[in-house]
Amino acid sequence: MRDYIKRVFIALIMALCVSLLFLGGKHSEASMKVDKEVRDGWIWPADGIISDTYGTRMGKHKGIDIAGKLNTPVLAVAEGQVVKSYYSNTYGNVVFIKHPSHFVTVYAHLNKRNVFVGQKIKQGAIIGKMGKTGQATGTHLHFETHQEEWRYDKKFAMDPEKILGKADPGETVTGGIAASNDDVLEASLHIKPQNEDKIKVKNKQYIVKQGDTLYSISKKRNITVTRIKELNHLSTDLIKPKQILNVN
Incomplete structure (x- = not known):
């Protein structure tokens, strides 16, 4: 009897493990679908040189850095609505945009913010100018991507290059470039003020x-x-x- 109970117990454990693997696979598949939908059309947010990438500084760097000239236009990577626009001791002048895909993008260390909370933004609109406000050692844009919401612990942070396309430190990127699959397509520089005719x-x-x-x-x-x-x-x-x- 004890052997029978033992076999049943082992079978239940194995069934549980298989179901967990199945659920994990379904979750990964859903995430991949979201990534594919979102990355079809996002553009790089500014002209400059990649100075730091996601996951550096012992995993604490939850975005990418694009170094450039002071007051370089910073563009919205996709359409959305401004959910935060303020000055932070760490981020400096920073803008948060919530997109229809439920992603939130963050644009930090801006020299100037051109948008306000609640404002609807079109892709490519100038939301601010590159700067070095807050805890920044040089002029650059710190850009983050978060699934669903931004949190202080950055639990939902995701590598922006999974959507924008891969770019190594030292590589030059151009605001307005759109990503498609694993390739980067050159697009026009989509810079225009919100109120342009x-x-x-x-x-x-x-x-x-x-x-x-x-x-x-x-x-x-x-x-x-x-x-x-x-x-x-x-x-x-x-x-x-x-x-x-x-x-x-």
């Missing part, structure tokens, strides 16, 4: 649609492919839906 912007820019090519766009807007590539600093003919191109 919409008609003027529409005439000067083109939003790439499914099936578009540089050739088809050149015919629509009466401009050469070479000129489109020059205006947008494109080194290849590769473009993607929702990409913003300068065409004038």
Whole structure:
């Protein structure tokens, strides 16, 4: 009888382990789906050089640092709503944006903040200027990505490069670059003030649609492919839906 009970007990333990593995797999799969949806269209937040990456400083650095010139425009990586905009002793001038994907992005050490709490932000809007306020040793943008919410313990922090694309320390990045899978596509520098005249912007820019090519766009807007590539600093003919191109 004791042997029978022992076998049943072992079987129950094994069943529990298998179910936990299954649940873990489902959780990972869900996370991967979120990442794929979010990364389709996010842009780099500023021009500069990667000076530090996620997980350094014994795991305490929960973002990436982009070093650049004072007052370099800082862009919203995606549309969303400003949930915090204030001055912190550590972050300095900092802006938090909540996105429809439920991610929260953080833009710290700004020299100037251009947005207020509750303001709805479009992708590429200038939310501030790069600085060295708070606990910063030099001019740079400290950028963080959090799933669901930002917490003081940064429990939900995630490496921004999983969405923006991989960039090693010393590499130059450009505000307006969009990520797609594991490759980085060059896009136009999507910098514009929140109140810029919409008609003027529409005439000067083109939003790439499914099936578009540089050739088809050149015919629509009466401009050469070479000129489109020059205006947008494109080194290849590769473009993607929702990409913003300068065409004038």
